[in-house]
Amino acid sequence: MLQTRPKPPLFHGLQRIVTIGALMLLALTQPLLAKDAGQMAIPAANAASPTTNQASAKLTTEPLQIFTKSAIHNFMVEVARTTPELTQGLMHRKSLANDGGMLFDFGDDSQPRAMWMKNTLIPLDILFLASDGRIIKIARGKPKSEAVIDSDNQPIRAVLELKGGATKRLGIAVGDRVMNPLFMPPMPGQSK
DSSP, X not given: OOOOOOXXXXXXXXXXHHHHHHHHHHHHHHHHHHHHTTXXXXXXXXXXXXXXXXXXXXXXXXXXXXXXXXXXXXXXXXXXXXXXXXXXXXXXXXXXXXXXXXXXXXXXXXXXXXXXXXXXXXXXXXXXXXXXXXXXXXXXXXXXXXXXXEEEEEEOSEEEEEETTHHHHHTOOTTXXXXXXXXXXXXXXXXX
């Protein structure tokens, strides 16, 4: 009869480490494999719940700074670029963080722009911005108002909407400058 010797405990420990490592590797690569197959696996805990603002689920969030005469104010803003995003804006939102907002990127500064507050439930400060990020005009938006808020016939590159009262509270004024990648000049050899 052939006797087998028991495997040393060190071997069992290494076998466990290799097995755990393989499981971890599989767990980490599973989303990549699913993406390569044309799908993206999203754990149920991270699945987005439906919101009243469907366009906002796809918006990118970017840092934005406003340079005033006495301070620099930091914000994290959603950026609206497509027609549906620009149309939806902050409509139906019930709140907005003190350091939040929405930047409307119109793509060029060839014409005057106008906004309105229909279906917008919160008061907003509306900042009309030149292509260099300079604040051209600040207007106050009243909830659910259908009044047109325009740029006074001045060509505008973008509009920034902040929580109502933010400009007064922070001392933000016409002539102050907004910094965001949107207002950065292109790198040499790059088009904007």
